[in-house]
Amino acid sequence: MFSKSNLQDSPFMVFAQIVTFGLDTDHFVSNALVSAFANSGFMLSAHQVFDQSSSKDVVAWTALINGYVKNDCPSKAIKCFLDMRSTGTRIDGVTIVSILRAAAMVGDAYFGKWVHGFYVLAGRVELDSYICSALVDMYFKCGHCDDAWEVFDEMPYRNVVSWTTVIAGYVQCNKFQDAQRVFSDMMLTNIMPNEFTLTSVLSACAHTGALDQGRLVHQYIECNKVKLNSALGTALVDMYAKCGCIGEAVRVFENLLIKDVYTWTAMINGLAVHGDALGALNIFSCMLRNCIQPNEVTFIGVLSACSHGGFVEEGKRLFESMSKVYHLKPNMDHYGCMVDLLGRAGHLEDAKKIIDNMPMKPSPGVLGALFGACMIHKAFEMGECIGNNLINLQPNHSGRYALLANLYSMCRNWEAASQVRKFMKGVQVEKTPGYSWIEVNGLIHEFKAFDHSHNESSGVYSILDNLILQLNLAGQVLDCEDLNILGSNTGEG
Template sequence: MAVALSLFSAKSLTTAATVSPFPDNPKTLILEQCKTIKDLNQIHAHVIKTGYLFNPRVAENLLESSAILLPGSMDYALSIFRVIDEPNPAAYNILIRGFTSKQFPENALMLFRQMREDGVLPDKYTFPCILKACSRLRALEEGEQIHAQIAKFGLGSYGFVQNTLIHMYANCGEVEVARRVFDGMLEKEIITWNAMFAGYTKSGHWEEVVNLFDIMLKSDVEFDEVTLISVLTACGRLGDLELGEWIHEYIEAKNLKGSLNLITSLVDMYAKCGRVDTARKLFDEMPRRDVVAWSAMISGYSQSNQCKQALSLFHEMQRQNVAPNEVTMVSVLSSCAVLGALEMGKWVHSFIKRKRMKLTVTLGTALMDFYAKCGSVEYSIEVFEKMPSKNVLTWTVLIQGLASNGQGRRALEVFSVMQEKEIQPNDVTFIGVLSACSHGGLVEEGRSFFISMSRDFGIEPRIEHYGCMVDILGRAGLIEEAYQFIKNMPIEPNAIVWRTLLASCKVHKNVEIGEKSFHQLVTLGPAHSGDYILMSNVYASVGRWEDALNVRGQMKEKGIKKTPGCSLIELDGMIHEFFAEDSAHPHSKEIYSAIEGIMSRIKLAGYVPNTAEARLDAEEDEKESSVSHHSEKLAIAFGLIRTSPGTTIRISKNLRVCTDCHSATKLISKVFNREIVVRDHNRFHHFREGICSCNDYW
């Protein structure tokens, strides 16, 4: 027979070496003592000489040794298989298993087709082997055809066949079909339940994992460590702390704390449920920690926005000489992105290159996102171009990165290329596209894309898309149109939509609609300090100081505390934090002295302090000092005195940049000949030679 697969060179089939004494039944010798291809050569030669090769069981032993037990020997296995006159199902099964286990599932499918063409009937052991190959390839159509053959040959009642069917369908995304197979089984072993749990976990059906576990408990079915790991993963994704804690108690009661995988799953569950301190306590108590445990804890810190702790733990991981994996790198890059820690993230990128880590879609997209969120969008584009494969999220991150860095037109060009390449955009892509229109003042384009997403792509706008449209109209000064747009929305506007309109009212000094927006926000509740500050600033922008103070008074009466402005700057691998009018920094005396000099120099260049941005409780003679001590100005001053001339200064701020800081930073960039990149709550501002990338449109 002919098999269209590569064959091993025949010269290795003869050798002068001897094996003595040679047993009558060489099964044990072949399967247990044969450790290398050289050993197999010797035994194979004796099998040929003695005529044992014509014994099907001996031939199968040789096949099993070469195809499954020994590494990298599939070509040798094929050379043995080729000389068997009439291979039986067992011989085919061994080769199919070998191809699948050694990451050649396509060859397994080819061999199965050849088996059927040669009229060899598969047995109950053939189907689990070939279904695993289908699962690896996510070859649903072939898997369905094999399922039909299982029914035709009457082999569907075997538990191990049904288990692999469940696994195949689940891995191909057909979890509902997998569940039908599961429900149709009269007897279910623990491996069956775990196959179904694994299917739900892989496809992200977290609620189904929890529901199935509830059925399992009510059925008094024994579960094992594998079950609990699946359920703990689901608890973390769902925030189901109650069930997670029950499993923790069970682990304690059954003395299962010695399982590294189980405790790592507990750490991950607690971290994702917001109990980071509990996760860290468990982590610290672990007698040994592998890369998965370290990654779970670092990821927990990153996802709970404790990014400094995430980076600190990563440094500790490095000191412990634990090699990070892709999951670790993605979490670290995410933390660097939040903190604006460009230098740290660049080191991570360099580490990835040095270790020759594969630039997967997940890792590449995380790198792109990191660079974009640090204001280095050109680096983000460079990573994008080097990625061997990309998905819709990759394209979306690029669009969002360009939009937030003031390159709205370029973002729309990327969206156009995405369509040319027939990459189907999703709802998140359109948030990026509409944001590009918003930050670029592209009102007509924004209207067109908003209509197109449902008309041309079948994507119904969510509240986020309506919010983007309100932002597009509001930033352009079309306040009345934005207000009517909200009133005509087919879904109930939320606080973010009204807050977006209120922010535009502040910029364009529209008190009437500002008051209506604020009223809606107070009605929706709970109170948000930013809403009161915005409304107070709307009044202040038109000189209604008494009304502005009244709004601040309402805050005080209700016990609402203002979120303090905070700016971060990374220097020499350290993150420095500044608050407005704060003197906690160890170099504050030097910083405040530098601020005076900076203000004096930019005044000569035309800077006029906007005292409307000062603290409302500041006395008239204190207002100018108040605005000069905003957190971003302190951070910029520290950057100027601590870096060499010409160095780019990068700042991250938790709130929106105020008009005074924006005007001052433009002049600082010109007077001191520095590029200054400021990431605020909404977008990036790239200040260069007295001009901002936002064109004063933010």
């Protein structure tokens, strides 16, 4: 009846008419008012009407709970639900859907499992597709992927919403290959994916570099004349950019009729990652001319572009404009971009000043950016100090020890490099193996450092050995970092 997009005074205007005609004591009218105020964001008024109601049934309680959920107050929704139980009011499936959404929002898997067991498994409410989808969504948002899949697997009827919930859930949990697998299973049924389904699977393709599957999804969109809204268009741009096809990303972007800040940002970030700093900055300028207000993520893209392009002064100007012009507060990522920008350009002292003057404690990522700059510009004294700080911050992070040891090796301080590696072994820090994925003929292959389980591993290692031999024959001198990388891939050291 009412929503936040409607005239904000609408519930109050109706309420005034209700009081005038003496309908404020009517049970059904009272419930409708609770829902109207809650849906319009006036939770205090909704609660006042609820408190004054002479008969608080399941509809009134559920309207209040759902209002708290819609207005991002999940803890209050859960408290309201517990108050409802204490009164002995009957709880139905609509209530369960709302309270499962609240459990998902706060990430309370224990409470969600209790609701699942006490009301659903015990048969106190009748299981339907809405409750199943809410359960799947709750488990995924709480990080319990196996429980989510178990609920989905036992669903008697699956519609596009339930399939999409699973695909989106796997994407949220960074299980991108599982998301692609479920989408493939869905396409074998007679259920047609919607814009939300396609957006989620394109996101999964972007993260795994599954270009072939991403192109098939794009082809499906065109063949079935699926309307490209801003979210789906953004997902396509992002997929092509992250899969290395920046030209196709640009073509999709240029043909989109609807572009919001997320679409422009995806294009800017894509160009920045591909090293086209000028292209990224030009898109940013075009975005401003189209009166699109940039957000925090947009500035990460343009600052990264300045870093890769060596545009120090432009980067400084943009960083200052965040707060002065666009009223955006720089966060850790923006400071990291500035440190990277100044560090790459050799302004190491300026980069250190940025870190010293940050309003928050620098993260290991920010310090790592300056450490990387020290490696590039052979500022070994500053690099040693930062490297030790990183080890103190993350004593169980194997990469921090490796970086410091590499720095010592670069300045030929072999004894110090050896001491770092011995210390790493002494505190029993194990090196985390690296993973990589590659798509060949539509099939995604996963490789792990020091792992020989893949059926093509012997051929891969043989080619790497030949590459090292060819480099040696060509007189190419590999530094210690190159040898570490190739050694880990070939299983040596």
